[in-house]
Amino acid sequence: MVDGDETEGRTDRPKRADARRNQKTLLDAAAAVFVRSGVEAPVRDIAAEAGVGTATIYRHFPTRADLIVGVYRHQVEACAAAGPELLASSPTPYTALARWIDLFVDFLVTKHGLAGVLQSDNAGYETLHAYFLDRLVPVCTDLLDAAATAGEIRSDLSAYELMRGVGNLCIGAENDPRYDARRLVAVLVTGVRRTE
Known part of the structure; x- marks a missing residue:
């Protein structure tokens, strides 16, 4: 025994x-x-x-819920790890930001589907959402700060605003083949570039 x-x-x-x-x-x-x-x-x-x-x-x-939560956390961690790696390996901070946003879009398309499944456990979903913000807002902030310091983007945009904007553009993308969220996100990311 x-x-x-x-x-x-x-x-x-x-x-x-x-x-x-x-x-x-x-x-x-x-x-x-x-x-x-x-x-x-x-x-x-x-x-x-x-x-x-x-x-x-x-x-x-x-259970499927275990798998969904596992994927959610795994993707958050992958997105968090990608930020510093992209800053180190990309030719410019803006390129790193654009590449990171592309990864973030993949995560968001999955996340919206995950959110629908997890809504029945609202407290659990809120905990995962807080985890998502705690891990990813600082990474996006570092990318934005690096690009702003390099003079590549405007400096008056917060990470939360950008992430929220990208997130809103991704809503429903997984269910509508006529809607290309990635194309609209690219327009948004292009719009933060400095033109002066």
Whole structure:
């Protein structure tokens, strides 16, 4: 018989590197399928995208809600990590900002679908939304500040305003093939450039 302390110790142990890689692969696959087909896409489609069986997905994410929350958090973290990487690797801060906004649009298209599914748990959704703002507003602020310091964009725009504007342009994009949110977001991002 295993006592409570031993069991507790096992659950606190960090995941092995291969288990973390497998989970990342599953989350990347689920995000890609959600962007293409919506959050109600069959688990078998996600399994095929990841190159695993459906049992593997259920082992990591026992319910669809677990998978959706996992994808949401994974995409927030990917967006947060991309900001500094793009600033370091892009030819200009404005290019880094534009590339980051493109990634942000992918996340938002998925997020709107996720939001609809998570609305039944309003408190849980509010917690995830606060997490989203806490992680991404500072990243967008750094990108805007770098581009403004370089004289590439106007300096009177806050990260929250830009993110909210992009978010509003993405509403409904996942359900309307006649509406190209990415094209309108590109117009918005072009509009923040300095013309002087």
